Amino acid sequence: MKLINYLLSLILISNILSTSAKGQSIYNYTFIDMEGSEVELSELKGEKLTVLDFWATWCKPCIKSIPKLIQLSEEFKDSGVNFIGVNEDSPRNSSKVKPFAYSLGITYPVILDTDQVLMNDLLVSSLPTLIIANAEGEILYTHIGYSNNDEIILKQKIEALLNE
Amino acid sequence: MNRYKYIKLSVIIIVFSTNAHSQGVFRGSNLLEYQLGNIPGLEPEYQSSLYDQLNLSYKFKSITLQTRIEQYYPSFDDNKSYTNISQYRAKFKTEELSIAIGNIYPSFGRGLLLRTYEIPGSIWEDRGFRVRYGFYKDLEGAEINYKLGKFKIKGVYGKVLDVTLPPTLSKNERRPDLVQGAELSFRHKKLGLGTIFMNHKIAENNDNYVSTYMKSGITKNLSLYTELALKAGSDAELKFDNDSTYGFYFSLNYVRKRLGISLELKDYKNFSIGSGISDPPTLVKEHSYKLLNRSTHVPILSNERGYQLDIYYRLPNNNLFTFNHSIAYNEISESKSYLFKEFFTEYQTQFGEQILANFFLDYSSDPFTNEDNRYSGGFIFDISHNKANSIIESQIQFVERKVIETSKFYNFYFSYQFNIRNKLTTSALLEISKDPFLLNENEEYAFYPGGTLSYRPNNKHNIIIFYGKRRGGPACNSGICYDVLDFQGLEIRILSHI
Numbered sequence A: 001m002k003l004i005n006y007l008l009s010l011i012l013i014s015n016i017l018s019t020s021a022k023g024q025s026i027y028n029y030t031f032i033d034m035e036g037s038e039v040e041l042s043e044l045k046g047e048k049l050t051v052l053d054f055w056a057t058w059c060k061p062c063i064k065s066i067p068k069l070i071q072l073s074e075e076f077k078d079s080g081v082n083f084i085g086v087n088e089d090s091p092r093n094s095s096k097v098k099p100f101a102y103s104l105g106i107t108y109p110v111i112l113d114t115d116q117v118l119m120n121d122l123l124v125s126s127l128p129t130l131i132i133a134n135a136e137g138e139i140l141y142t143h144i145g146y147s148n149n150d151e152i153i154l155k156q157k158i159e160a161l162l163n164e
Numbered sequence B: 001m002n003r004y005k006y007i008k009l010s011v012i013i014i015v016f017s018t019n020a021h022s023q024g025v026f027r028g029s030n031l032l033e034y035q036l037g038n039i040p041g042l043e044p045e046y047q048s049s050l051y052d053q054l055n056l057s058y059k060f061k062s063i064t065l066q067t068r069i070e071q072y073y074p075s076f077d078d079n080k081s082y083t084n085i086s087q088y089r090a091k092f093k094t095e096e097l098s099i100a101i102g103n104i105y106p107s108f109g110r111g112l113l114l115r116t117y118e119i120p121g122s123i124w125e126d127r128g129f130r131v132r133y134g135f136y137k138d139l140e141g142a143e144i145n146y147k148l149g150k151f152k153i154k155g156v157y158g159k160v161l162d163v164t165l166p167p168t169l170s171k172n173e174r175r176p177d178l179v180q181g182a183e184l185s186f187r188h189k190k191l192g193l194g195t196i197f198m199n200h201k202i203a204e205n206n207d208n209y210v211s212t213y214m215k216s217g218i219t220k221n222l223s224l225y226t227e228l229a230l231k232a233g234s235d236a237e238l239k240f241d242n243d244s245t246y247g248f249y250f251s252l253n254y255v256r257k258r259l260g261i262s263l264e265l266k267d268y269k270n271f272s273i274g275s276g277i278s279d280p281p282t283l284v285k286e287h288s289y290k291l292l293n294r295s296t297h298v299p300i301l302s303n304e305r306g307y308q309l310d311i312y313y314r315l316p317n318n319n320l321f322t323f324n325h326s327i328a329y330n331e332i333s334e335s336k337s338y339l340f341k342e343f344f345t346e347y348q349t350q351f352g353e354q355i356l357a358n359f360f361l362d363y364s365s366d367p368f369t370n371e372d373n374r375y376s377g378g379f380i381f382d383i384s385h386n387k388a389n390s391i392i393e394s395q396i397q398f399v400e401r402k403v404i405e406t407s408k409f410y411n412f413y414f415s416y417q418f419n420i421r422n423k424l425t426t427s428a429l430l431e432i433s434k435d436p437f438l439l440n441e442n443e444e445y446a447f448y449p450g451g452t453l454s455y456r457p458n459n460k461h462n463i464i465i466f467y468g469k470r471r472g473g474p475a476c477n478s479g480i481c482y483d484v485l486d487f488q489g490l491e492i493r494i495l496s497h498i
Helices: A002-016 A060-076 A094-104 A117-121 A150-163 B003-021 B290-294
Strands: A030-033 A038-040 A049-055 A081-087 A110-112 A129-134 A139-144 B025-038 B047-060 B063-074 B082-093 B097-104 B117-125 B132-137 B139-148 B151-160 B177-188 B191-202 B205-217 B222-232 B246-256 B259-269 B303-314 B320-331 B337-351 B355-366 B371-385 B388-403 B405-420 B424-433 B446-458 B461-470 B473-477 B480-484 B487-497
Touching (some): A049 A060, A060 A094, A060 A150, A081 A094, A094 A110, A094 B246, A094 B259, A094 B303, B047 B132, B063 B132, B290 B371, B290 B473
Parallel strands (some): A081 A110
Antiparallel strands (some): A030 A038, A049 A129, A129 A139, B025 B047, B063 B082, B097 B139, B117 B132, B151 B177, B177 B191, B191 B205, B259 B303, B303 B320, B355 B371, B371 B388, B388 B405, B405 B424, B424 B446, B446 B461, B473 B480
């Protein structure tokens, strides 16, 4: 019964927070990038779309997907689409992220979500996860995992969203 | 909970999701896992249990509300079942100020003094309690962050969860550590300086700790981080000997074109805080290869120093070379010391357009676990087909273990996986071990055969079915090492996003 009451109170709170709120942004975050500079996600977002890739150095499918994402980011860089790598390595591996990312040849910005703030807020539950958001920060598409040729699905999705 | 309450709960969630979505952004995820089976060798052979974790998140402008509801129903013991609101969180965030109240995941510096975490999608179960619950170590309390120009201050107050204790115990038992502390940091361009004060209380103990750190991008190619944390107060010894309480961490990394190098040093003395609220960098590679991951060295925070070197190099044809070397030295007493060492190398290459291959070799010596020599090797072939791919993985490990007398044995791992466009995945896996610790009387080999079927009907749902015998033991994930129980039987896992 306690649980029911608790959920009812959550509904009540959501009603108190009234008025229209279209465009809940995911860009309202500040992180350290792998170069050591403080950056706001809003500075890195794309003019039309932003692709967030949640990855870690120990995640094999993530590493497999990164060369394909680099290709896609080059392909769409003049179309208002920006790619951002969101690294989820714990402090245990923080020191390895930059050397590893350089050796992979990542050309897009990589931010360090060491305390998993963005991951928790967006309820990302497995790696890799790709999120596509529009310029207002609304999430339009989520892709979990990576298998061969997933980049084709992703490319088609980006093209479809750009044409909407 | 009876059927009527379930219906009420479902209606509330649906009403909440549709109602809330019109005003802000509502997100949710659910993890449901059903098991029919048991730890091999235990009776009854088949017993069932159902675990469910529901996460709800509502974001409206600067405010985020989140909650987690966990339920567990085993068929074998009503006293182990529970339905809990295990987490709640309210966050308010502007450009300069953020306040979070409830179950939060704060840390100080690189975790030498405090690190809380969650391993998403993981379910913890201990052989003693046999209760299943989400694997996270949170802090119930509050965190405030305020940014003023180049300065930032963080304040943390609350009780840290001891993840090894199940939710069937009382909150006081599960949260024995009270932490209150502040971190003041300054950042100018690529230079960051910080200082931390933390008070920690557990039972009758009341200790203060201080820490200071520096991070700097010395040049575009070279950057460093260093942190020194100490126990403060009248009983603190600042001699930096075996009786002192301190943690020191240093890292330097260098990048140039296709080359990346990371060098880290550690020195931890008497640095295990409370029930384990800190998580200093371990400086041991967390392997993704199953057999190596199981052999990961766990630092002994009472006395450990050492280093880790990583080298990554991408060859002009995009082939990737990785080298890792780590050393850890433990001086347990004047007459007893241990030296852990590991050498690992991996090469990733492409054969034509269709085959991506990884090869690895590893040697390690871990006298603390009596495993003086471990030799490992293996490969992964990822073969592309039309709209599908196959992954063949094989690993073998030879171990020399000395407990009174020396035993030599091997561990073997093989898996074959077939994926159809990230929708349907089937895999067969087999582990064989001659480890004397795993063998029953008159048994020559321990076999662990299993099969998995995974189906993703859309981007919001994923169904994974496992049947077989799974080998447990130590496992490391997201920087955290823990023990996984063996399992034999059927397991069905459904992941959903709302």
